[in-house]
Amino acid sequence: MTDTSTPPASITPVVVRLKLSLLRNGLRQSGGRRAAYVASAVVALLFAALQLLGLIALRGDSHADSVVVILVAVLGLGWAVMPLFFPTGDETLDPTRLVMLPLRPGPLVRALLAASLVGIGPLFTLVLLLGSVIAVAHGAAAYVTAVLAVPLSLLVCVALARAVAAANIRLLTSRKGRDLAVLSGLVIAVGAQLVNFGAQRLGSSGLSQLDPAAEVLRWVPPASAVGAVDSTSKGSYGLAVTQLALSVGSLAAILFLWSRSLTKLMTSPDGSTLQSAEPAARDKASAGGLARLLPAGRTGTVMERSLRYVWRDPKTKAAWVTSLAIGLIVPVFNALQGTGSVYFACFAAGMLGIQMYNQFGQDTSAFWMVAMTISTTRDAYVELRARALALLLITVPYAALVTVLTTAMLGDWHRLPEVLGLSFALLGAMLATGAWTSARFPYSIPQGGHKNVAPGQAGLAWISIFGGMISAALLCSPVITLTIWSNVTANGDRWSWLLLPVGAGYGAAITYAGLRLAAPGTARRLPEILAAVSKG
Amino acid sequence: MTSAAVRVRGLWKRFGQQVAVAGIDLELPAGKFIGLVGPNGAGKTTTLSMVTGLLRPDQGSVEVVGHDVWADPVAVKARIGVLPEGLRLFDRLSGRELLGYSGRLRGLPGGEVDKRVTQLLDVLDLAGAQHKLVVDYSTGMRKKIGLAAALLHNPEVLFLDEPFEGVDPVSAQTIRGVLERYTASGATVVFSSHVMELVESLCDWVAVMAAGRIRAQGTLAEVRGEAPTLQQAFLELVGAGVRDHGSDLDWLGGGTR
Numbered sequence: 030m031t032d033t034s035t036p037p038a039s040i041t042p043v044v045v046r047l048k049l050s051l052l053r054n055g056l057r058q059s060g061g062r063r064a065a066y067v068a069s070a071v072v073a074l075l076f077a078a079l080q081l082l083g084l085i086a087l088r089g090d091s092h093a094d095s096v097v098v099i100l101v102a103v104l105g106l107g108w109a110v111m112p113l114f115f116p117t118g119d120e121t122l123d124p125t126r127l128v129m130l131p132l133r134p135g136p137l138v139r140a141l142l143a144a145s146l147v148g149i150g151p152l153f154t155l156v157l158l159l160g161s162v163i164a165v166a167h168g169a170a171a172y173v174t175a176v177l178a179v180p181l182s183l184l185v186c187v188a189l190a191r192a193v194a195a196a197n198i199r200l201l202t203s204r205k206g207r208d209l210a211v212l213s214g215l216v217i218a219v220g221a222q223l224v225n226f227g228a229q230r231l232g233s234s235g236l237s238q239l240d241p242a243a244e245v246l247r248w249v250p251p252a253s254a255v256g257a258v259d260s261t262s263k264g265s266y267g268l269a270v271t272q273l274a275l276s277v278g279s280l281a282a283i284l285f286l287w288s289r290s291l292t293k294l295m296t297s298p299d300g301s302t303l304q305s306a307e308p309a310a311r312d313k314a315s316a317g318g319l320a321r322l323l324p325a326g327r328t329g330t331v332m333e334r335s336l337r338y339v340w341r342d343p344k345t346k347a348a349w350v351t352s353l354a355i356g357l358i359v360p361v362f363n364a365l366q367g368t369g370s371v372y373f374a375c376f377a378a379g380m381l382g383i384q385m386y387n388q389f390g391q392d393t394s395a396f397w398m399v400a401m402t403i404s405t406t407r408d409a410y411v412e413l414r415a416r417a418l419a420l421l422l423i424t425v426p427y428a429a430l431v432t433v434l435t436t437a438m439l440g441d442w443h444r445l446p447e448v449l450g451l452s453f454a455l456l457g458a459m460l461a462t463g464a465w466t467s468a469r470f471p472y473s474i475p476q477g478g479h480k481n482v483a484p485g486q487a488g489l490a491w492i493s494i495f496g497g498m499i500s501a502a503l504l505c506s507p508v509i510t511l512t513i514w515s516n517v518t519a520n521g522d523r524w525s526w527l528l529l530p531v532g533a534g535y536g537a538a539i540t541y542a543g544l545r546l547a548a549p550g551t552a553r554r555l556p557e558i559l560a561a562v563s564k565g
Numbered sequence: 566m567t568s569a570a571v572r573v574r575g576l577w578k579r580f581g582q583q584v585a586v587a588g589i590d591l592e593l594p595a596g597k598f599i600g601l602v603g604p605n606g607a608g609k610t611t612t613l614s615m616v617t618g619l620l621r622p623d624q625g626s627v628e629v630v631g632h633d634v635w636a637d638p639v640a641v642k643a644r645i646g647v648l649p650e651g652l653r654l655f656d657r658l659s660g661r662e663l664l665g666y667s668g669r670l671r672g673l674p675g676g677e678v679d680k681r682v683t684q685l686l687d688v689l690d691l692a693g694a695q696h697k698l699v700v701d702y703s704t705g706m707r708k709k710i711g712l713a714a715a716l717l718h719n720p721e722v723l724f725l726d727e728p729f730e731g732v733d734p735v736s737a738q739t740i741r742g743v744l745e746r747y748t749a750s751g752a753t754v755v756f757s758s759h760v761m762e763l764v765e766s767l768c769d770w771v772a773v774m775a776a777g778r779i780r781a782q783g784t785l786a787e788v789r790g791e792a793p794t795l796q797q798a799f800l801e802l803v804g805a806g807v808r809d810h811g812s813d814l815d816w817l818g819g820g821t822r
Binding site for chain 1: 617618620621635638639641642643649651652653654655656657658662665666667669670671672675698714716
């Protein structure tokens, strides 16, 4: 019989030591990894230190409370989504590895939580939280609240990340989870744009912009704990207690949910068993219905496949979403700030036109299926044309929408036709050069990880994209010249609407010419293209 | 049938310093189940890639059912089906979508494609997984969906690179059944493998490859010759007969010590 009267030794120190040694051994594996870790630590801590200084400097500012609350809310959001996009970021604490050990959920949750507090991320968060409370705490009561609020917020953040990871571990270790991880670079890219825009806006119109958002967020944990410090400083003790209680309550709820999903994880078959037993997804009727609208034959077939890949293939999706986002953000945000010009709307067409580049590389070695069905120049032409059409199906409405939106925001309606014309001409030139470089300079896109070019093919990729873009700009020069002419000539404005049909017609003609020129090369070089896109 | 399904003359392929295929001549009869056997690295995949037009040879000519693969791709590509090894499929499509895509790309009418796809999925036991993405398929399922894509347009000659590699016995039996029915109708199957028992039980014609050259070709009986099994004949042909290692490894077995 087991002696139940003496409590078993706590596993917390064991798990913390495990995490430390895993970290150390990981760093020992390679110099590159060590350097990367040290560099990221230095950058993170420098950044944290600067933030800390900034927050201390903010002390006394009338909007300090809003800044701090939003900062902590963003921090909490970051912790919540991080495990979804960086599932391998902290494999040291994958609970499924402990599945063979006889552990109860209570001690396990405590031990994992303690171990989660070790690392750069928690340290970074701690520094920011310290800065936040320093910025808003005034008076003894507020200091006491701060002493409670900082560890509370930190625990909420860390527990949130763990709970999200545990609840989604099936997803994160599956193919879908790996697909999601490919999108993480994109989240950073678009997030950076948004932060950049937000910062510029704050710089131009002041911190008071933040107040409405902070009004709501001061009730959302973990920001509510920091909100409590602010409330105490202002003497609203009742409010402060409610806010603290909210944070404590949410921590308890998170820990409860986490422990429940841990129990479920440790007592049910693992993901690999379940995945194969998973019922097949049902046919999506909507896709079938829309597909019927596409033309018959090779054209419709290729278009359907291309469009499906935009949605289903993580690499293609990431590239598209980046193009769509940047194509929208640049003109619209610049217009919002009043620094824009309607001509920035051409950015949308330009960014989306890039998707025509390296068409066959996007297929990876599955290109053999295409190669087996191309026997003539005509086949190659139809294949390329269908891919261009699929792209246009998204690009034309999108570029038009962005242009109209930008024009509306700037009120520059008389320029709308010429900007649209310019966009279409640019799009046509991008499609033409994209088709040609796809055939002439294909390169492979490795599927795993964040690399977009296989080793040794970076030169090809540069030739393909930059050479192509410069050529596209040159090809556009007649329409650009016409646009400039209509703007500088005395009566030019009267004729500027003509630039819409001219630009669209020019774009269509140049696309046709580009596809015609690219087709013979494609048909002739099928084995070479297949070899180039199968690398890596 | 007297004509050859595949006729290869003086085929060469080098990758840098390494010679992958060193001037091979092959004449594969039509209407037969043909095995291309050889150890790993013998040049089987390179040869099949060149024969099917997926890899350009440095030298030499390939004719499939009387048409030159490089001079007359229209005639050849419509008449052959291919299941390559090591190349991906459009695996973000479901099984049914992939076959539909492949069939329509071949120019078959939509209704006919759908009919054939349904039958192929049934016969190959894939009907239950037809709406699952191919990326989530197991190895055996991938080989089967690849085989279905290769058969869809009813080719005259089918080239399969290692169709049984990594396939479970049940799927292997299914694949075998389909291929036997297909050759019985007069079509030709050329497949590569290094599993001799399989080749011996399936094929009526064999070509043995090693180090980029053809060591023997002919009917199963001709290639086997005096040897009791194809395995024995093969080992002798590729110069890897069972050597007597004498006292090497004499410590191995006979209880731990």
